[in-house]
Amino acid sequence: MIGIGVIGYGYWGPNLVRNFSDVPGCDVVAVADRRPERRSLVGRRHPSVRTTVEAADVIADPRVDAVVIATPVSSHYDLASAALAAGKHVWVEKPIALNALEASRLVDQADRAGLTLHVDHTFAYTTAVRKIRELVVSDALGQIYYYDSVRVNLGLFQHDVDVIWDLAVHDLSIIDYVLPEKPVAVSATGMAHVPGEPENIAYITLFFESSLIAHVHVNWLAPVKVRRTLIGGDRRMVVYDDLEPSEKVKVYDKGITMRPGDESTYQMRVGYRTGDMWAPQLDVTEALRTEGVHFLECIAQGTASLTDGRAGLRVVEILEAASRSMRERGRVIDLEARRCAA
Amino acid sequence: MIGIGVIGYGYWGPNLVRNFSDVPGCDVVAVADRRPERRSLVGRRHPSVRTTVEAADVIADPRVDAVVIATPVSSHYDLASAALAAGKHVWVEKPIALNALEASRLVDQADRAGLTLHVDHTFAYTTAVRKIRELVVSDALGQIYYYDSVRVNLGLFQHDVDVIWDLAVHDLSIIDYVLPEKPVAVSATGMAHVPGEPENIAYITLFFESSLIAHVHVNWLAPVKVRRTLIGGDRRMVVYDDLEPSEKVKVYDKGITMRPGDESTYQMRVGYRTGDMWAPQLDVTEALRTEGVHFLECIAQGTASLTDGRAGLRVVEILEAASRSMRERGRVIDLEARRCAA
């Protein structure tokens, strides 16, 4: 039985505590939060769980085998590092850390200690994203041409991170999981509309070795909520709409064909073909449960998590580069160069 | 009675001929097209209209007061210039010309000759776009924060121009008509997926003096057709979906508010407010008819068209800069500098 200690009982913490209470093979034994009303909420909901003010108490608790960190991103590095130093496995919310340097230190520290370091890239555990990955890996889509995501809504402005770190992190973790290549450069644009606040709208383009191109649009200030991704392959194309109650993933048997053009227009034409559309049935398993089970398996078997510290690092590298490019009005930032230099 | 001569009876020409046949105060007297089957189609549909092989015949026809040019963009400059030289008013399809130099020459030529030079930026004549402009001008939206357009579908690849020149031209002409400022810089990214063909997917960011930001996504290779624009103001926001059979324009009484944050989270919060949504009734007048009547009025009264050669030039300047930026992976191109230098 794995003992779980949770640090942070704000927006996401309750879901984590509830989820680990349900997952077989583990027990939530302690929760830390500085806010008394959050601790008393834990007490009412989970009377048998220890509540503490200090994160250090959770980390030091001998019944705690794995520390789950659900605090603002600025504290991720210190808490995760302390937990690893105490010999605890770590589950940390996304993004893993404030910058690539912190992230890579955590990766190294976990490696040296032989501990599981898992980043909560939840979407990688949804049945929709797993189906998409399956379609990519099985070559059902053919060569991937583009990945285009829109993730906008009217949402709370974050204070400490811009909209890229808050929203695009989801898309970048899906891209990291789903696409066959890693990006080599990034160009981003965006704008801050509220003085003193970070950028609330952003557009990110990712370049790859091949002609694959990815684009992410995130916005805290949209009148409607949109969660829609288009993926174009030379064989089939996908529309993934996360707000659809069912049929989240639609596969279109569409594409282009080369054909001789109308001579009178003196051009060769790229034609297109259209075929059936197909929406595969998706399980209704909750992603967080799948992810919790996976985390425990990684701990038990000593295997790397699907979304381990390295995945967290790759995502943070792009987040850093994208934010920088955005502040320089789209100047392309080479990701490979930075990796080589690192 | 204004005599109309039409050059080019391909995809759009038939609509123009039909429209000018219906608009009171003018008469279509001649149509030129090099393709015999297109000329014979004109003959069957409009037996009284003269058909010719050579555009020059239309331009030279003494009954023709205004020449309508609906040919590939590469021929726009030569045909429009010849028509103006012959003392004819000109209606030219968008974009006005292949580059800003050609466009500015046409503007100068029309100015000197005192002739009407009109560019067919059709969307500026739709009831939906006019309603949006009215909302902007009347300050119903407040300060405009962003303009975000998606215009994608599975479409025929153009041979001579990239997807920016084919599709984004619509958005740029709407932006030119609707927004209170002109862009000062552009950054674009995109990709060509078919060897030997132009870019088929592109993302364009426009920067302005203020914090306004505009973004256009165009794609010839999307599995679904999307024509959706989000416009965010500090007072209200708009969703404009051109594929909606009714309710194309929806106005959301939503926005942000500043409020003190939850102290325990140590931050000031940008809150948001949500209110009613409202879809104004839009006339069903066909845009092309409104535009045709406007063109005749400009000729009759010697006034500038709403979408005159200068508007066409402004759009082409951005198209040129966007294509260049795209080929340099998003390098920002300063539009003001270019204008000063010109």
Add this chain to the structure above:
Amino acid sequence: MIGIGVIGYGYWGPNLVRNFSDVPGCDVVAVADRRPERRSLVGRRHPSVRTTVEAADVIADPRVDAVVIATPVSSHYDLASAALAAGKHVWVEKPIALNALEASRLVDQADRAGLTLHVDHTFAYTTAVRKIRELVVSDALGQIYYYDSVRVNLGLFQHDVDVIWDLAVHDLSIIDYVLPEKPVAVSATGMAHVPGEPENIAYITLFFESSLIAHVHVNWLAPVKVRRTLIGGDRRMVVYDDLEPSEKVKVYDKGITMRPGDESTYQMRVGYRTGDMWAPQLDVTEALRTEGVHFLECIAQGTASLTDGRAGLRVVEILEAASRSMRERGRVIDLEARRCAA
């Protein structure tokens, strides 16, 4: 070459004239309409076609082999009967006649004369409805449980017929074409909201020998346009939405299963299973063209039209019974009894 004469150039007539002009193997030679402005419209659009005031002139015209009747329903019987008497084949708009008696007389008359009598049940010629029929016939849906159609919009009130005759006629003709059984009884309810006008909202239930049940909801006074049909089989189910630009027909691999219930609730449970959804690609061939070609084939080969007078009669029998039931607040009317008595 079959000579076509068209009677009535109102709402639908222009589509018929345009269509028969395009269909190979026939020629529109004459059009009758009492209204001078409609005749002059024919003149402008189709200079070579003879226009006349009197329908009788079209029927008598020796160049006319087939008469197309697109007039109000009250005149269908007289015109069709006169055309058949003159030895002409007949295409008549739906519904074929004002009552079953008239309809059966036309069927007899055409039979005796060996002429083609075709009713314009257009939907039977759409690719969507044909795909649905194919799914039914191939047993892809299994045993059909129900057919449920909603056909509502804000439309012009008809003066001479109620909403059942105006709108439900479409659904009844689709049902006649698609379903494996013919209805044996009908119960309908409805209401007239405008004094002196016919019923503008109606609900029709059709009963069959088996447990199949069909229901049609029609309404001239709805705030939104809906054209949606649900078809449930024990193997698969269909959603047919005629307003979808693409994917009009969606096939759901869903159904029920029998399983033992939760004992503590003391009941057997009918469970359900859900699977993939699939939207077959549909040709974009225009239905009217397919139907025109079929009509000419029937004439040439002397075969019965898919939607011949008998189909027209069956539909009118149900229309009559439904209107009567509606006026008696849902009293069930036995269709078989009426047929036997006839």
Add this chain to the structure above:
Amino acid sequence: MIGIGVIGYGYWGPNLVRNFSDVPGCDVVAVADRRPERRSLVGRRHPSVRTTVEAADVIADPRVDAVVIATPVSSHYDLASAALAAGKHVWVEKPIALNALEASRLVDQADRAGLTLHVDHTFAYTTAVRKIRELVVSDALGQIYYYDSVRVNLGLFQHDVDVIWDLAVHDLSIIDYVLPEKPVAVSATGMAHVPGEPENIAYITLFFESSLIAHVHVNWLAPVKVRRTLIGGDRRMVVYDDLEPSEKVKVYDKGITMRPGDESTYQMRVGYRTGDMWAPQLDVTEALRTEGVHFLECIAQGTASLTDGRAGLRVVEILEAASRSMRERGRVIDLEARRCAA
């Protein structure tokens, strides 16, 4: 502080317990359920609540002031009657009882005892339905012509009640709350497709004194989930879509106008006018909480609940009549006559 005892902890019971735990002014003190695993679930979630096997224990518990009954409908009468006899206020799930006789006895019993008898017609407490009632009462819609509801999905078959009692009860309770008149007659059709099981598809028409007509379509065997109501008035019309995440209620400024017809068609025309559409902002308050607060107020002040036993009785009268009509293929059942006779 009102003591609440809950009988039945199946599908809906957990929501009731959770809700009454949150509503100020009351305390859940006991929960009865025959199933040990349900009782142990209560124990884990609400350690301080007494759990019992027997409903009688809850009713007899002196700390219990109000009994909440969330058991199958067949037990509603006995349990509610016992609770009232014990001097307890009653909240009973819908429908109130298996037939009108039982329902009217409960009404009488509660009247005589001076106790609150409340039926959980939850929709009457949603912000959407309250907005619709406000639109009706304020005459914003004008005279109501029709009320049309579709409530279909792929759902578990009930064993003891047909689809009318399971699903249409929601619509009938909304109709009872929202419309200005009570129905005077009902005609229903439907079908059972699984041998030995009750009807799984049904269509109900309600007639009123005026020309108002209401129709409800319910179906346990639909491939898609639909929850859509159209309400037509002579001034405005409403579309209420309960599945819309926001904008559940849309008000259309549309209607009909009388105008002289086109003379050549020899008819008067009922025209129509179209105007803006408007979606009022709706609070996000949970209906169950509003309803819980209302229930406590009714107890405290001795006032009748908005959805009291009489409302429950009215709904059950229609359910009874509708089921009977359905079994007689739509025979109209007069509701007034039954009431007079009662």
